[in-house]
Structures are given as C-alpha cells and as structure tokens.
Amino acid sequence: MTARYEPDTTKSFYNAWGAREWDRLESSFENRVNYRIHREILAEHIAPGAEVLEAGAGPGRFTIEMARIGAKITACDLSDVQLAVNREKVTEAGLDGQVTGWHQADIVDLSRFDSDRYDAVVCVGSVLSCVLDRAPQAVSELVRTCKPGGIVVLSVTSRHGYVRAFLKQILALAAAGDAQLAAVDAAVRSGDVVGIQADIELLTTHFFTWAELRGLLVSRDCEIVTASASNFFSADDPELDAALTASPALMDAFVSWELEACRAPGAIDGGTHIIAVARKRS
DSSP states (O other): OOSOOOHHHHHHHHHHHTTHHHHHTTSSHHHHHHHHHHHHHHHHHOOTTOEEEEETOTTSHHHHHHHHHTOEEEEEESOHHHHHHHHHHHHHTTOGGGEEEEEEOBTTBOTTSOTTOEEEEEEOSSHHHHTGGGHHHHHHHHHHHEEEEEEEEEEEEBHHHHHHHTHHHHHHHHTTOHHHHHHHHHHHHHOEEOSOOOSSOOOOEEOBOHHHHHHHHHTTTEEEEEEEEEOTTTSSOTTOOGGGGOSHHHHHHHHHHHHHHHHSGGGTTSSSEEEEEEEEOO
C-alpha cells in the first residue's frame, strides 16, 4: 500500500455522509444482498451472550443484528456523527440494553480496550479498507482485544471482484484522458483508490485481495475459520432487481445459491467484498 491514512479526512467524510450511511445497505438490490450475506455470516459465528467489540460500528446496522442475536456489544467508531446515528437507531429498535457503551475510537489505536477481552471482535463494512497503510496495525489491534480462542470477523472491499463487477464504469473513467487512465491503472494494480476524478466524492481507500487479508490474519497467530466473497452473483447486473426476489422463499433460495458460490475457493476474490472469520489461537 502506498497511500497514507489520514484519520481527520476519513472522520470528516463520514461525519458529512451522516445518516446516508444507514440508508446505503438498503439502497440497491446489490447492497441488500451484500447486507444479507454479512448478516448470515454474523448469525453463524456470533453466539447469544457473547461479548463483542464492534470496531468501526458505523450507523448501527450490524450492531442491531448482533444485539438481536443476544450479544453484548461495545461499539466504537472514528466518526462521532456515525456513533450518534448508531445510538439513535439501536435505541429506536429497543436494543440499547444490549450495548454496553458507544466509544469514539480509531481502529488503528484501540488501547482503551483491554487485551484478550472479547469473545468476538467484528470490523465489517470496509472499515479496514479506509486505514490504508495502517491496516497491519489495525489488524494487530483487533486481534489483540480478542480472547484466545475467540473469533475476529472482518470484511473489506475486494480489488479484483470490484473491477469485475464494475468494469464498464471503470473503463469509462479510464477513457477520460491520459491522467485519468494512469490513475485508474495505478488503482487497479495497487488497490489504492486515489486521484481518480468521478461524479461523486471518493474517499481514498485500499481494495484488498484475499491473499493480502489472509496474510494479515495468519501472521497474527489466527487460523482461518471461513472466508467468503459477497455479491459474486449479484453485483451491478441491471437485469437483477428486487422485484425478482419479492417472494421470501425465492430470496432465501437465491441467498443460499449466493453463499455457496461466494464460499467456493475460486470465488473469494470475485465479489465486491471479502469476508473473513478467523480464530485467535489459544
């Protein structure tokens, strides 16, 4: 990674984005499926009564899902605005009793939280992608706070899968001139998305390969429990629409197909996101 993490820039971006981050996971068919895949994996690995540190908790979508399971959650986020939305949404859902506290903290420095403390440490939604060159330090902090024998659940934006899913748009951006082509080419090769001119504001982030993410976990004395892509079937296909899965039974069937495909060894790099569940060695 060559781009450097600037926490103030990231904090300002998500503070300005505000409650729109809550809406994002319901904003398209692709995002709804992505949300469902993450929920399915969390439901498999977060036990009722588990003490969970949710780092980069954002507006509370996954906080609520884990609270519904019966976990006790300590939520933290860099953005004070996202934390406020999180508290509001969790309280509206009547689940604030499941959250032991909301803390403003950066995942690269979780020193306020004790080592070997939590049954599970969860950092999903591409938070790790935002810390760029500090990703190794962030993973060390996440693993440090997890109990020996506990689990760490991470998700990041996928480099190769994102290019596959959005190739048409990426090629259009690259065709806008020599400087733009150079910026897009550098992003595809390095995974660092920086210097690209687009119609929307782009936060500088790092898009991972599975080899990168796996290496960060294994080198910190974790063993991989499972890994999955997200949106292997469902990314950016204009022919797919929520109306096609209006039947709950059909949606359940589709998600089961998606999960099976996403977990195939050859597919983990092929979706918009990569999700990893790892166990900290005792």
